[in-house]
Amino acid sequence: MIQLDNLSITKNGADILRDVSLKFGQGGITALIGPNGAGKSTLLNAIAGLITPSQGSVTVEGCDMIRARPPERASHVALLAQNEQVTARLTVRDLVSFGRWTHHKGRPKDEDHRKIEESIEAFDLVTLADRRLDELSGGQRQRAFVAMAWAQETPWLLLDEPLSALDPRHVRDIMDRLHALTRPGENQRSVVIVLHDLSVTAHYADRIVALKNGQLVTTGPRVLAMTGPMLSDLFGTGLAIERFGGRDVVVPC
Amino acid sequence: MVDRRILLLAALLAVVSALFLFWNLRAPMGFVLSLRFTKFAALCVVGAAIGSATVLFQTIAANRMLTPGIVGFDALFVFIQTMLVLTLGGAGFARLPTLAQFGVETTVLVLAALALFSILLRKGADDILRLVLTGVIIGVLLRGLAGLAQRLLDPSEFSIVQQASFATFGAVDKTQLAIASVILVLCLVAALSIARSLDLMALGRRTALPLGLDYDRMVFVALGIVALLVATSTALVGPITFLGLLASSLAHAVLSTWRHARLLPAAAIIGAIILVAGQFVFERLLGLQSTLTVIVEFAGGALFLFLVLRRPRL
Numbered sequence: 001m002i003q004l005d006n007l008s009i010t011k012n013g014a015d016i017l018r019d020v021s022l023k024f025g026q027g028g029i030t031a032l033i034g035p036n037g038a039g040k041s042t043l044l045n046a047i048a049g050l051i052t053p054s055q056g057s058v059t060v061e062g063c064d065m066i067r068a069r070p071p072e073r074a075s076h077v078a079l080l081a082q083n084e085q086v087t088a089r090l091t092v093r094d095l096v097s098f099g100r101w102t103h104h105k106g107r108p109k110d111e112d113h114r115k116i117e118e119s120i121e122a123f124d125l126v127t128l129a130d131r132r133l134d135e136l137s138g139g140q141r142q143r144a145f146v147a148m149a150w151a152q153e154t155p156w157l158l159l160d161e162p163l164s165a166l167d168p169r170h171v172r173d174i175m176d177r178l179h180a181l182t183r184p185g186e187n188q189r190s191v192v193i194v195l196h197d198l199s200v201t202a203h204y205a206d207r208i209v210a211l212k213n214g215q216l217v218t219t220g221p222r223v224l225a226m227t228g229p230m231l232s233d234l235f236g237t238g239l240a241i242e243r244f245g246g247r248d249v250v251v252p253c
Numbered sequence: 254m255v256d257r258r259i260l261l262l263a264a265l266l267a268v269v270s271a272l273f274l275f276w277n278l279r280a281p282m283g284f285v286l287s288l289r290f291t292k293f294a295a296l297c298v299v300g301a302a303i304g305s306a307t308v309l310f311q312t313i314a315a316n317r318m319l320t321p322g323i324v325g326f327d328a329l330f331v332f333i334q335t336m337l338v339l340t341l342g343g344a345g346f347a348r349l350p351t352l353a354q355f356g357v358e359t360t361v362l363v364l365a366a367l368a369l370f371s372i373l374l375r376k377g378a379d380d381i382l383r384l385v386l387t388g389v390i391i392g393v394l395l396r397g398l399a400g401l402a403q404r405l406l407d408p409s410e411f412s413i414v415q416q417a418s419f420a421t422f423g424a425v426d427k428t429q430l431a432i433a434s435v436i437l438v439l440c441l442v443a444a445l446s447i448a449r450s451l452d453l454m455a456l457g458r459r460t461a462l463p464l465g466l467d468y469d470r471m472v473f474v475a476l477g478i479v480a481l482l483v484a485t486s487t488a489l490v491g492p493i494t495f496l497g498l499l500a501s502s503l504a505h506a507v508l509s510t511w512r513h514a515r516l517l518p519a520a521a522i523i524g525a526i527i528l529v530a531g532q533f534v535f536e537r538l539l540g541l542q543s544t545l546t547v548i549v550e551f552a553g554g555a556l557f558l559f560l561v562l563r564r565p566r567l
Contacts, residue, residue, distance in 0.1 A: 048463055074465030081459050087315055088455045088511040098453060102465035106449025152464065 001025050002047060002156065002192070007056035009042055009214075016042045017214045020056075024219075026155065028182050028206030030192045031222070035235055038211040040194045041082055044158050047192065048079040060156060074102045078152035082160040082194075084145045086133065092144045093129045096120055099151030119151040122177055124170070138165035146174060157181075159193040163200065171197075175204045182206070198250035202226060202241060210234050228253070256515050258507055262522045269526055270297075273533040294434070295425040296528040299486045300496065302437050304524025305517050306482035307497025308504065309444060309475050312455045312513065314385060317505065318560050320497040321483045324388025327492030328395040329365055333358055334417040335399040335406075343410040355429045355488050362484030367477065420491035420546040422532065429489055436485045440478050441521065447474060448513040455511055493546050495553020500524035502556060 002024050009017040017039045024030055032040040045051045046058055049065030058065040060076045068076075078099070086095070096119050100112045108116070120129050123143045133141055142165045149157055157178075163171050178191050195201045201208065201222070208226050210217040212234055218225050228240040231250065240253040273296075274289050303321075310321045337354075338346045369388060403411055444451075453466045454475070462468045486493075504520035531545045 050462060070462055070467045071465040074463060077463075079463035081463070084460060086456045086460060087317075089509070090511060094511070098456065098460075098464055101453055106452060 001059075001061065003057075003059045004043075004047070005057045007043075007046060007058060008054050009039075009046060009051055010054045011042075015214050017046070017053075020211075020214075020216050022209060022216065022219060024190075024192075024207060024209075026190045027184060027188050028190060029178060029204055030190070030207040030209060031201045031205035032192065032194045032209050032211065033196075033198065033201055033234070034211035034217070037213075039214040040211055041160050042214075043209075043211065044079065044160050044192065044194060045081075047156075048077050048158055049073045050079070071102055074152065074154070076154055077156040077158055078149040078154045079158045080145055080149040080160060080162055082164075084142075090133055091130050092125050092133065092136070092147075093120065095133060095144050096125075096147045096151050099148035100153075102152065115151055115153060119147040122150065123147040124173060139167060139170060142166060143170060143174070155189055157189055157191045159191065161194050161196065163195070163197065171200065175200060179204055198231065198239070199248070202248035202250055256508065256519075259515060259519050259522070262507070262519055262526065266297075266522050266526050266529070269530040269533060273529050273537070276533065276537050291425055291427060291430065292422050292532070293529060295422050295430055295490060296532055297525040298430065298433050298437050299420070299422075299490050299493070300500070300524030300526070300528040301441070301521035302433075302482040302486040302524075303493060303497045304500030304504070304520035304522075305441060305444060306479045306486075307501040308513070308516050308520045309451070309482075310479050310497075311501055312451050313472055313475050313479070315455070315457050317501070318498070318557065319385060320494065320501075321479050322492065322494040322497065323392075324366070324369065324385060325392030325395060326362060326366065326483050326487055327494055328392040328399070329362060330358065330487045330492050331414070331418045332395040332399040332402075333361060335402045335414050338410050338414050339402050339405060343407075343413050346410075346413060351426045352428055355426070355432070358488035359484050362487060363480050366480035366484065417491060420493045422490055422528075422545075425490060433485045433489045436481060440482050441517065444475075444478050444517050445514060447471065448517065451475065451513040452511060455513075491546075493549055495557060496524060496527060496549050498557055498560075499527055499549070499553045502560070 002022070004020055004022045007017055007020045008015065020043065032043060034040055042051060046053060047060065047065065049058065049068060052066060063072060063076050065073055065076070090098075093116065096116050097108060097112070099119065100108060100115060103115075104112045120126055123146055125140075125143060125147055128136060128140055128144070133144060136144065142162060146159065146162050149159065163174065166174065178193070181187075181189050182191050193205075195205070205222045205226075207220065208222050209219045210225070210230065217234055218230060226241070231239040231241070238253045239250055241248050242251055243249075270293060273293055274286065278285060307320050311317050311319055337349070341349070369384070369391070399414075403414055406414065450466060450471050453461045453464060454468065454471055456464075458468050500520045500523045503523045504516050507523070508515050508519050510516065527549065528545070531548060535545050535548070
């Protein structure tokens with residue numbers, strides 16, 4: 001379980017997050033939505049324990065993420081930051097292998113190699129596995145980073161706009177993969193993801209957390225909390241949810 | 254298993270070492286060999302220290318164009334020399350026990366570096382750019398102060414400072430050299446023991462921290478090793494700014510790897526090769542003395558310009 005109590009974060013005198021209290025249980029996809037500058041990335045980084053709040057607490061599976069050392073934090077959550085880039089000349093397989101760092105500390109064992117290959121396969125990277133990252137397109141690189149976070153094998157996966165550079169096919173592939181991963185089962189995981197595509201959110205999210213100006217607007221099951229009037233108010237423009245081909249689609253109105 | 258390319262580099266070092274030590278060896282052989290060996294050992298220690306320190310520093314800074322010299326080590330060394338000559342006078346400076354001078358200079362350089370790193374990195378190690386820029390500005394300030402102090406010196410004292418401002422391998426004290434060698438070996442062992450963490454650190458703080466690396470602690474450890482290596486080498490022979498850039502760039506080019514377990518020894522060996530081979534060419538073949546560092550600076554500077562122009566985004 002992730003629990004935030006009265007979380008406030010200030011940066012250079014400005015309030016980025018104000019008094020946010022949240023609790024979400026394991027399983028499913030939780031989408032963080034809101035306009036630019038709402039504090040979504042900051043919230044994700046705070047959950048990962050990478051930002052020290054000015055007030056409040058963050059616990060993941062009972063672990064105090066603010067006080068925990070990096071290896072302990074990395075055993076609870078994997079975080080994929082926005083626009084990840086590395087300057088080292090790594091291949092896709094090298095990068096995914098770094099996702100297993102908390103398990104192998106630089107000395108991969110058979111189990112690690114197996115998990116690395118599984119992640120490469122899961123994100124359609126088999127043909128690119130030995131290519132260097134600087135030879136790939138933005139979308140291909142993005143998938144490699146998602147595979148790295150996946151390989152970390154943590155109960156919680158925090159993804160900050162992982163779909164931003166992807167074509168529709170890979171958006172669907174990745175979201176289908178995340179959806180399957182978060183269903184009840186032996187290796188069920190939980191995903192918290194920042195999304196800007198509201199139709200993708202409407203189709204895949206189990207829960208939503210809506211933020212605006214650093215404050216929590218609403219949270220709850222997607223079918224109940226995500227409504228046309230709420231979205232219109234959140235983004236400051238007319239939006240409606242329509243049924244199209246058996247799916248919910250968000251359209252301007 | 255040791256990388257074949259590292260073995261080739263070691264073999265190349267053995268060849269240039271043999272040339273340096275035995276080329277044109279005349280009687281009294283024992284005496285000449287002893288002199289040559291001291292100089293050879295100093296060249297190897299300094300080359301290895303600067304080469305490996307630069308690889309470490311570039312990993313911390315996530316920038317392959319930076320060298321530890323850029324954060325003001327050289328300027329601080331020249332400033333210390335100038336102030337010693339100014340306060341003690343030329344004769345007093347010459348009377349200083351060499352071992353004590355070496356110890357004080359090394360300690361001051363390490364403490365200054367650690368103070369700079371500690372103050373700037375207190376709020377987290379993500380602000381390497383600020384560290385580098387502050388180092389550059391401190392370097393400019395120290396150079397200015399040293400320049401001002403040098404105007405107060407008489408010409409003979411000024412020439413002492415001038416001589417100390419360039420690295421010289423001609424008159425290295427054997428005890429200092431032995432101490433520097435021990436420090437080098439300890440630092441290299443320490444660096445190799447954290448090589449796997451350095452591999453992850455090279456991805457940058459934003460990526461490495463969520464993957465479980467205690468990034469800030471590792472930066473302090475790595476910077477401590479860099480400070481010790483560069484301070485020891487500078488106190489031993491004087492400043493060589495661009496040698497590290499040459500050694501590190503060549504190590505990356507030869508090995509094409511991100512693994513520090515290979516890069517560190519390769520850069521150390523290449524640093525030694527550059528100095529030993531350069532000194533051999535100038536001393537034995539061209540019959541010139543004390544110009545090696547000028548040529549290293551020139552070649553390193555040209556490489557730096559090439560790297561900057563080739564990759565406009567730093």
